[in-house]
Amino acid sequence: RNPHVAIVGATGAVGIEMIKTLEKRNFPVGKLTLLASARSVGKKLKLKEQEITVQELTKDSFKGIDIALFSAGGSISKEFAPAAVKAGCVVVDNSSYFRMDDTVPLVVPEINGADVKKHKGIIANPNCTTAITLMALYPLHQAFNVKRIFASSYQAVSGTGAKAIEELERQVGQIVAGKTVTKEVYPHQIAFNVLPHVDSFLPTGYTKEEMKMENEGRKIMHHASFRASVTCVRVPVYRAHSIAVSAEFEKPVSVESARLVLSKAPGLDLVDAPEKAEYPLPLYVAEKYNCQVGRLRMDCALDNGLCFWVAGDQLLKGAALNAVQIAEELIK
Ligand code: 2RA
Secondary structure (H helix, E strand, O other): OOOEEEEEOOOOHHHHHHHHHHHHOOOOOOEEEEEEOHHHOOOEEEEOOEEEEOEEOOOOOOOOOOEEEEOOOHHHHHHHHHHHHHOOOEEEEOOOOOOOOOOOOEOOHHHHHHHHHHOOOEEEOOOHHHHHHHHHHHHHHHHHOEEEEEEEEEEOHHHHOHHHHHHHHHHHHHHHOOOOOOOOOOOOOOOOOOEOOOOOEOOOOOEHHHHHHHHHHHHHOOOOOOEEEEEEEEOOOOOEEEEEEEEEEOOOOOHHHHHHHHHOOOOEEEOOEHHHOEOOOHHHHOOOOOEEEEEEEEOOOOOOEEEEEEEEEOOHHHHHHHHHHHHHHHOO
16 A cells, blocks of 8 residues: 655645655655644645645654654654654654664665665654755765865755745845844844854854764765865855855866766756856756756865855755655655
8 A cells, every 4th residue: 555644844844845745756645644733733735636634743643654754843853753653654854853863864865775774763864955965976976085075055044944934035025115124033134144154053163054064974975084164154045055065085086077977966967057157056946856066167275176066955855855755765
């Protein structure tokens, strides 16, 4: 029989994309259960013209459910994922809570899809910035053995959730109308600004978000010595992340050899003709499944390094698409 699927956090920005992605990819859903907090109970969402009413998430919500896609924050995953596993469910968790747990595979299917089968009930989805970056970095690693990267991210407000998307929209309108700008989500105005502050600061001066690239990259690429120095920046873009990367390799790399590797990489399109002003743009990569890479050039400050620019939809490859692809691996 087709699996009974639940989505925890169904009314959030990622949850809604999960429903759309299940439908668009014709995932064989036997039944869909939508779970959220009490304030969302009664809302109706559609899967293939079938209207489904959101139910309140409880510890008993998982009876008879085969796969539960979680995207409701780390505290909800911490509290409810074990109960879901106990009820016989396999959890695909988009939060950061279980990512570094040794018993939990952390998976980008195009990279380490085989790790899905090692699960003990929970499989973690990587941070969106990590997933999007690795879609270009991993093929290059396979060919040239990456040692370390230096990167800066340009992260869409969708990464903070629906309220942040609304904040950007509201602030732009307030500015255009000459009104006072109001802030509810970010510590500073995000419209016509950039914030070098994603997630919380650590004693080292990096943020938690910035360290995810190295921590998660090591686990996903099975590359324990991988190093990444990253600055994560929130930018006034709705739903696609972009990352500027300088990567240093063990084996000699060239733009031509890198281009050849990237042109064959799964889930990635090479958009690299700067002379024609063609390079990945977050405004246009939004709502696409594939990530895009461009601006390839030899790094002028590294002995054997390559610079590139990679962009991808934060709600899709950064979250909902990757989670559904993991679910697809589960039912293979
Ligand atoms: C962000 N990567 O963009 C984090 C969580 N989605 O805010």
